[in-house]
Amino acid sequence: MAGKNKLVIVESPAKAKTIAKLLGKGYKVMASNGHIRDLPAKTIGVNAAKDFEPIYCTTPERRKLVRELSEEAGKSEKVFLATDPDREGEAISWHLATVLGIDVNENCRITFNEITGAAVTKAVASPRHIDMDLVNAQQARRILDRLVGYNISPLLWERVQKGLSAGRVQSVAVRILVEREEEIRRFVPKEFWIIKGNFDNGAGAVFEAKYVGRNGKKDEPATEKEAAAVYDALKNARFTVKSLTKKEKKKTAPPPFTTSNLQQEASRKLGFSAQRTMVVAQQLYEGVDLSGEGTVGLVTYIRTDSVRSSAESVEAVRAHILEKYGKRFVPEKPNAFRTKKNAQDAHEAIRPSYMERDPETLKKDLSKDQYKLYKLIYDRFVASQMAPQRYTSMSVDIASDEGLELRAVGSKVNFAGFTAVYTESRDKAEEEEGVLPELTEGQTVSLIGLEKTQHFTEPPSHYTEAALVKELEDKGIGRPSTYAPTISTILERKYVERDGKALLPTPLGVTVVNILKEHFPDIVNTKFTAEMEDQLDDIEFGRKDWKTVLGDFYGPFTKTLETAKRHMERVKLPDKESDVVCEVCGAKMVYKTGRYGTFLACPNYPKCKNTKKIVDTVEVPCPLCGSPLVMRTAKKTGRKFYGCSAYPKCNFISREKPAPIRCPDCGGVLVQKFRKDKTAYYMCTNKECGKKLDNIHDIRQG
Numbered sequence: 001m002a003g004k005n006k007l008v009i010v011e012s013p014a015k016a017k018t019i020a021k022l023l024g025k026g027y028k029v030m031a032s033n034g035h036i037r038d039l040p041a042k043t044i045g046v047n048a049a050k051d052f053e054p055i056y057c058t059t060p061e062r063r064k065l066v067r068e069l070s071e072e073a074g075k076s077e078k079v080f081l082a083t084d085p086d087r088e089g090e091a092i093s094w095h096l097a098t099v100l101g102i103d104v105n106e107n108c109r110i111t112f113n114e115i116t117g118a119a120v121t122k123a124v125a126s127p128r129h130i131d132m133d134l135v136n137a138q139q140a141r142r143i144l145d146r147l148v149g150y151n152i153s154p155l156l157w158e159r160v161q162k163g164l165s166a167g168r169v170q171s172v173a174v175r176i177l178v179e180r181e182e183e184i185r186r187f188v189p190k191e192f193w194i195i196k197g198n199f200d201n202g203a204g205a206v207f208e209a210k211y212v213g214r215n216g217k218k219d220e221p222a223t224e225k226e227a228a229a230v231y232d233a234l235k236n237a238r239f240t241v242k243s244l245t246k247k248e249k250k251k252t253a254p255p256p257f258t259t260s261n262l263q264q265e266a267s268r269k270l271g272f273s274a275q276r277t278m279v280v281a282q283q284l285y286e287g288v289d290l291s292g293e294g295t296v297g298l299v300t301y302i303r304t305d306s307v308r309s310s311a312e313s314v315e316a317v318r319a320h321i322l323e324k325y326g327k328r329f330v331p332e333k334p335n336a337f338r339t340k341k342n343a344q345d346a347h348e349a350i351r352p353s354y355m356e357r358d359p360e361t362l363k364k365d366l367s368k369d370q371y372k373l374y375k376l377i378y379d380r381f382v383a384s385q386m387a388p389q390r391y392t393s394m395s396v397d398i399a400s401d402e403g404l405e406l407r408a409v410g411s412k413v414n415f416a417g418f419t420a421v422y423t424e425s426r427d428k429a430e431e432e433e434g435v436l437p438e439l440t441e442g443q444t445v446s447l448i449g450l451e452k453t454q455h456f457t458e459p460p461s462h463y464t465e466a467a468l469v470k471e472l473e474d475k476g477i478g479r480p481s482t483y484a485p486t487i488s489t490i491l492e493r494k495y496v497e498r499d500g501k502a503l504l505p506t507p508l509g510v511t512v513v514n515i516l517k518e519h520f521p522d523i524v525n526t527k528f529t530a531e532m533e534d535q536l537d538d539i540e541f542g543r544k545d546w547k548t549v550l551g552d553f554y555g556p557f558t559k560t561l562e563t564a565k566r567h568m569e570r571v572k573l574p575d576k577e578s579d580v581v582c583e584v585c586g587a588k589m590v591y592k593t594g595r596y597g598t599f600l601a602c603p604n605y606p607k608c609k610n611t612k613k614i615v616d617t618v619e620v621p622c623p624l625c626g627s628p629l630v631m632r633t634a635k636k637t638g639r640k641f642y643g644c645s646a647y648p649k650c651n652f653i654s655r656e657k658p659a660p661i662r663c664p665d666c667g668g669v670l671v672q673k674f675r676k677d678k679t680a681y682y683m684c685t686n687k688e689c690g691k692k693l694d695n696i697h698d699i700r701q702g
């Protein structure tokens with residue numbers, strides 16, 4: 001055995017690079033690039049008649065890699081499977097063990113919550129066997145989703161439109177959006193009026209109070225006539241302070257991030273989609289190249305619904321707070337947070353791996369997205385162990401001689417506490433309370449201004465990504481790893497579209513949800529889906545057998561499926577009209593979807609069979625002939641490129657988008673390129689020139 005390496009297998013090359021640096025000599029670290037085996041893409045891959053036996057196959061793009069891993073494993077002293085510490089990671093390790101001939105009862109599995117030297121060294125020193133309960137929970141989810149998707153989707157293709165899909169979590173997510181849209185459309189606004197007065201406390205301090213009622217009874221004028229009557233009664237009245245209430249209050253620090261909280265806050269504060277958040281978070285977890293140090297993992301594992309932090313990390317952050325903010329900001333005892341009832345508490349909350357790595361010191365080595373998200377995680381963790389914010393809340397009731405009452409509320413921060421570092425955001429902006437001047441009960445105050453304004457009750461808001469993630473979490477639908485791919489899927493399938501930050505169901509999404517509600521009510525039932533998630537948790541913790549759970553689901557499901565096949569009628573989706581006029585018959589062409597994507601067709605088919613490709617025109621002239629450029633898609637590779645609309649007369653093509661002006665130095669073609677941090681710049685395609693420009697708008701050409 002002397003001289004042999006120990007082989008460590010992880011999922012990604014970035015993670016492999018970070019761990020290889022930490023382990024040093026005597027270890028070889030390789031990446032599996034995710035799953036090496038999966039269910040086949042073109043068939044269901046599950047034998048329901050044989051206890052739901054899955055038919056796994058090595059994915060074609062992994063065959064060469066599997067040979068390389070097998071060869072390296074064969075000459076290694078020991079193989080450690082170090083995939084992510086969750087169900088998916090456990091399943092990847094199980095597939096690796098199966099392919100490499102490793103006994104699942106052998107101590108080959110290592111896990112760590114953060115990629116640091118101490119955590120990785122500790123994991124290597126105490127390997128365990130593969131946890132088949134975790135594997136079976138993942139298998140059950142995968143098979144369950146396959147049984148649903150591969151049975152319902154073909155029915156939707158046949159009766160509605162090709163290319164549609166159905167899934168347990170994605171269909172429920174679309175239903176939530178559809179029902180919110182229906183709620184908004186049913187909403188009938190109600191008129192109400194707000195009357196506010198500005199008052200002087202007698203010492204020159206002005207404050208605002210809002211009309212709330214008469215003689216202790218609440219009143220909100222519902223019409224202009226009612227508002228005018230109150231307004232007239234107030235404008236000449238005399239006012240005194242009827243009552244004054246002061247309360248000392250405190251606001252406690254928020255817990256460190258879970259996956260769901262991180263996605264919500266990154267959406268609100270940074271404008272990140274859930275998918276973008278998880279991609280950047282994964283980079284921070286797996287490792288980022290730091291100047292003079294190589295790759296370093298900066299945050300703990302990013303798929304978790306726990307708010308717990310290790311004792312060592314809490315001690316480190318409290319020391320950081322003491323040094324940077326002072327003793328007043330450090331609570332007497334560490335802050336403790338309660339994890340939600342259905343949360344999986346296997347991992348810590350998301351936090352920085354090293355407190356000494358302040359975001360500002362790393363800014364030069366991080367992309368803009370990495371810096372923003374790392375700072376968000378870092379600041380939230382620091383705030384989580386800080387003292388509460390303390391403030392005085394004040395409420396003043398003012399009454400006229402006739403019993404008309406107005407109320408003023410205000411607050412004053414006495415000690416910033418955790419808000420010196422971090423404040424939580426909300427989907428809806430909250431009205432800020434001002435600071436009230438000194439007042440005493442019985443004091444006379446003077447009305448110096450009065451206004452009445454008309455308002456209408458507002459419908460519920462459209463869901464944003466942040467709000468949808470929160471709703472899915474609150475209803476127990478999906479788990480931390482599923483929120484981002486679920487939202488990406490329903491957007492890609494065109495069931496949902498973005499309108500700014502709002503997620504709106506499309507007519508296609510509404511149609512599919514209505515069909516599923518009629519023929520597969522359990523599949524889009526939030527309670528049923530949440531209960532299924534609980535059963536998957538039961539499998540993970542060894543409380544239920546995975547095949548029994550699948551059997552309990554599949555029996556009733558097959559009966560529902562057969563009934564749907566008999567009774568589901570064909571649905572014709574309305575065609576979306578375009579602005580393109582058919583040159584054959586003059587009708588406005590409509591969008592159609594075929595096997596090669598979306599195209600334009602004449603609505604008068606079969607009388608008129610005219611069709612057109614959808615051309616994405618770019619507002620840049622061809623650098624060779626001046627004709628408009630269009631974006632095209634290569635048939636073989638699917639890659640986008642820019643070509644001249646005058647083809648074949650002009651054969652200009654470019655993979656990068658050309659600029660609307662020529663190079664100011666040589667007259668060559670400028671094209672748009674992007675740096676690692678996604679910022680754009682322009683570069684001359686003339687190799688002898690190669691000029692780079694950050695901004696072409698300041699250039700003036702004669």
